[in-house]
Amino acid sequence: MGKRFENNPIISKDDIEPSRSDWKIECVLNPGAFSFQGKTWLLLRVAERPDQKEGFISLPIYTEDGETRVVEFAVNDPSWNTSDPRKFKNGDGKTFLSTISHLRLMCSDDGIHFHEPTDIPPIIKSSGPYETFGIEDCRVTKLENRYHLTYTQVSENGVGVGHMVTDDWVNFKKHNMLFMPHNKDCALFEEKINGKYYALNRPSGLGGLGGNYIWISSSYDLKNWGDHKCVMKTRHGKWDSSRIGAGTSPIKTDEGWLEIYHGVDDNSRYCLGAVLLDLQDPSLVLARSEFPIIEPEAVYEKEGFFKNVIFTNGHIVKGDVVSIYYGAADEVICGATFSIKTILERIL
Numbered sequence: 001m002g003k004r005f006e007n008n009p010i011i012s013k014d015d016i017e018p019s020r021s022d023w024k025i026e027c028v029l030n031p032g033a034f035s036f037q038g039k040t041w042l043l044l045r046v047a048e049r050p051d052q053k054e055g056f057i058s059l060p061i062y063t064e065d066g067e068t069r070v071v072e073f074a075v076n077d078p079s080w081n082t083s084d085p086r087k088f089k090n091g092d093g094k095t096f097l098s099t100i101s102h103l104r105l106m107c108s109d110d111g112i113h114f115h116e117p118t119d120i121p122p123i124i125k126s127s128g129p130y131e132t133f134g135i136e137d138c139r140v141t142k143l144e145n146r147y148h149l150t151y152t153q154v155s156e157n158g159v160g161v162g163h164m165v166t167d168d169w170v171n172f173k174k175h176n177m178l179f180m181p182h183n184k185d186c187a188l189f190e191e192k193i194n195g196k197y198y199a200l201n202r203p204s205g206l207g208g209l210g211g212n213y214i215w216i217s218s219s220y221d222l223k224n225w226g227d228h229k230c231v232m233k234t235r236h237g238k239w240d241s242s243r244i245g246a247g248t249s250p251i252k253t254d255e256g257w258l259e260i261y262h263g264v265d266d267n268s269r270y271c272l273g274a275v276l277l278d279l280q281d282p283s284l285v286l287a288r289s290e291f292p293i294i295e296p297e298a299v300y301e302k303e304g305f306f307k308n309v310i311f312t313n314g315h316i317v318k319g320d321v322v323s324i325y326y327g328a329a330d331e332v333i334c335g336a337t338f339s340i341k342t343i344l345e346r347i348l
């Protein structure tokens, strides 16, 4: 349904420098997207780790004071479970990420060719006790003329939603955690609805009941959130059977709020689909993709750090065209354009 950019992948790890000379970038992925000063900007997730020593695996973590610490174990140490390349578990049942992520700004005049800005510091790093394993997958929402960043805060305390606000991309006001663990994939609506702010989010039912479903919450002040409602669940036997999560801010259309979301099947294959939410009550689903609007087909989507992944948390809307920026196979950044009208016709 969409058209992939001809020069995909548009950003890969060789296009930028690591944040430290003794670290290596493993992947660039999952960018937030926004318009600022007449340009298109991406806020990438950059996943790094120390240079690896022969026979050992080294995992980086930050301390609460922002220092770095390296956890190291032998490749053949049987007490470590390394079956998922994204995270490793030790004999005490503690989970560590294989890489640590920060956020990085890149900008572009045409939305396709990106470079690092010269007048704005490009790196946004973790800080404090809830980000010691890094920050990831930032959504950028322009709300009341300010940029709101909602991103994943990862630490041994769990995975929660962080929130920062900026006007100029130089000065940031960091707020308290917006949704507590386990929660991620938080997409703010770009305007209030009947006097309230709304956010899609994805708490995880880690016990026996519930699942990885998309919820909606509302707030009068962007700080205190409540009125939590489950918007949609995974669907047994379909492309979104095991996990679903919001992309970025819903697109307002005459038919309703159009949300691009990711769905994961039982084989950990990540595709994108669309859902239409009621304009006045966005907890109501009016229509939902029977089939993905895009699925891993290109080599760069099928092969990489984590195979068969298309994951988005950033798009730019211009008239009927939405340019969706996405992480492919958790390793490179790509783009594709879609007609909003065509997506709506397909799901309605």
Ligand code: MAN
Pocket: 029, 030, 086, 136, 137, 270, 306, 309, 311, 327, 330
């Ligand atoms: C999770 C998140 C994403 C990642 C996908 C695929 O949903 O950690 O950052 O892209 O998994 O690995």
